Amino acid sequence: MNNYINNPKIRSLLAQIILFLLLVFLVYSALVNVSENLASQNKNFGFGFLSEAAGFKLNFSLISHDETVTYGGIFVIGVLNTILVAILGIFIASILGFVIGIARLSKNLLVSKIALYYVEVMRNIPLLLHIFFWYFAVFSFFPPIKKSINFFDMIYINNRGVDVPKLVLDDGAGYVLLTLILSLVGAFFLGRWAKTRQNLTGKRFPSFIVGTCIIIFLPLVVYFLAGSPMSLVRPELKGFNFVGGVRIVRSLFAIVAALSIYTAAYIAEIVRSGILAVNYGQTEAAYSLGFSRIELLRLIIIPQALRVVVPPLTNQYLNLTKNSSLSTAIAYQDLVAAFAGTVLNQTGRAIEIIFMTMLVYLFLSLLTSFLMNIYNKKMALVER
């Protein structure tokens, strides 16, 4: 008997069985509690409510909708609004972070110190405070709608947000967009062909210039051939509000500004460490082989720095996406505010709604880490 107890295999099996039973008990008692609690409140579990009409309308969305929208529709609009913030934030934060990261490495002491102060100040202040600062403090100094700050009669800034012209697509605009997509694809394949040819024969092809020309001029030609099917409609002040343009609501502006300024500080540190991680010998070797400064960056430094930079960078992108949920504090209608906030309050279906909301973020982050694993496998140093 003593032999069995001291046998590691049997002990391990025993421990796992105990853990399994414990888990089953936990899940079972939680489910019993849920069903009892729901029954006592005359509720049931189910996703049928998603097809019921919501009876309210979100003040900002990418899809036009009215009060007859279903709860499921609100969910979709919320997800789209979250994605919009995430994309805008990632775009601006990347540019800002890259510039500041480079500035941190500048030989000019003033430039590198200012970049350092930026990083140290911005990342040590809570994100929510950044958001409140932009939403409540900055916008409170902007003029009311009638006295909007005017940029070339195109862009108006006021305390409700920023009004910009709207792009209106007429008949035939589809052709222009199609040409644009086709020329992007064409330029991509041209670049690949040029690279393969250079690898095989050593002959170069000015693929960058030709590709840029294709992307710019081909859609332009189609644009004029189709009779200029796109136009900008300027916002115009009529009565108490602007008509015609698109309003970037104050909350969207605040959340994007706060997210990008905050995340840029982290991205700057990642970029800096990535560039520092490339051995200086690489630079010297490239110079001694006659590389120009731009070739050095493009062909030697950046590819090696990317190996270090990309994994933490995607992590920051993911963080930014998750942090965009803070917009609920300033009533920007993202997934959390619209769905886990308003819809939850109206329907009281806490379990289903929070479950769905979490699943969206979980899906995004698992997808990202899956892609990251593939990238890491592909980019890992191949050692002899």
Place this chain on the structure above:
Amino acid sequence: MADTDYHFVRDSLIAEKSPPASTVGFVGWVRSNFFSSAIDIVLSLIFLYFGIRLVLLLFEWGVTSAVFIGSSREDCLDTSGACWAYIFAKFKLLIYGFYPVELRWRVDITGAVGLVMIIALALIYSYGTKFLKQHFTSLFIIFVFVVYPIFAFILLHGGSFGFVKVETEYWGGLLVTLVIAYIGIFASMPIGVVLALGRRSEKVLVRLVSIIFIEFWRGVPLITVLFMASNMLQYFLPKDVEFDKLLRVLIGVMLFSAAYIAEVVRGGLQAIPKGQYEASQSLGMNFFKMMVFIIMPQALKLVIPGIVNSFIALFKDTTLVLIVGLYDFLGMIQSTFSDPKWSVPQQSITAYAFAAIVYWMFCYSMSRYSMYLEEKLDTTGR
């Protein structure tokens, strides 16, 4: 004749010439750091101009045209600078929240004891002799994880030992921020260590459960966790169990931060060579002894900077609890805006500047400390 030495080879060195004046000293420093090329000169001038403008602007706003003394909005009405008088008037509220005025000494004592504890811990860890470290580490662990939380609970919450009970709905301000941060980090540490061990376990089920748990909490934003804690948790508990809001939020924050701590600790465990495990096993230690006496002391030492970093992140994230209706420091600041007695144009910007300074001081000092530890604990260079 023979003793005359005719040679044309120098037998002493010429005195070294000093380098050109433009490359040494202050001038050289300025030239190489600010004016080394044309672009550099332009950049320096632009940044110098805007830097000075910014500093002057901040100085004027925060000091010269700011209002320091005042009793109501009239004093701040026509200033273009900060209205610090408003912060002074609300200061107590921002620290204690709605904690009863006559009982605030209890908060003070708790805070003072905590401060002494942390300073002593930091001092002994950085400057203490080996003897002190060896004999006080376990004592401090017991104090930090068990004695102090119980002490703080008895004092802050009351209801026993003759202390008047103060419900958590009256707690607020910096008090709530610090309570959530403290529980969030120290209560989640044991869970995090267990999860980290679980993730590296050879038992399939244990590993699977740990991975799912960790990845779930790391994959969702804290705000959904807080929503879950405040809206969904009660469905999973028996009907007669009733938690107050702060406790529910604390549970959410604890589980959330445990997942992050687990990943940090796992990093430390991975850095411990296999030989350490094998050596302790060959000395006849069981799993528990091996972990407590051999592996964990080494692994945790490695990850202290990482733990401090996740504590900084958690400290910043405590602001989120205002979204589910708790009044932490930032939440208290938001709530003072509704006071018409102080409604002036500069109100919000002054309040946010003050909040930014407070949070920045906490986070920056912690990040400096973590950098210092990283340097101090770095034994690889030996």
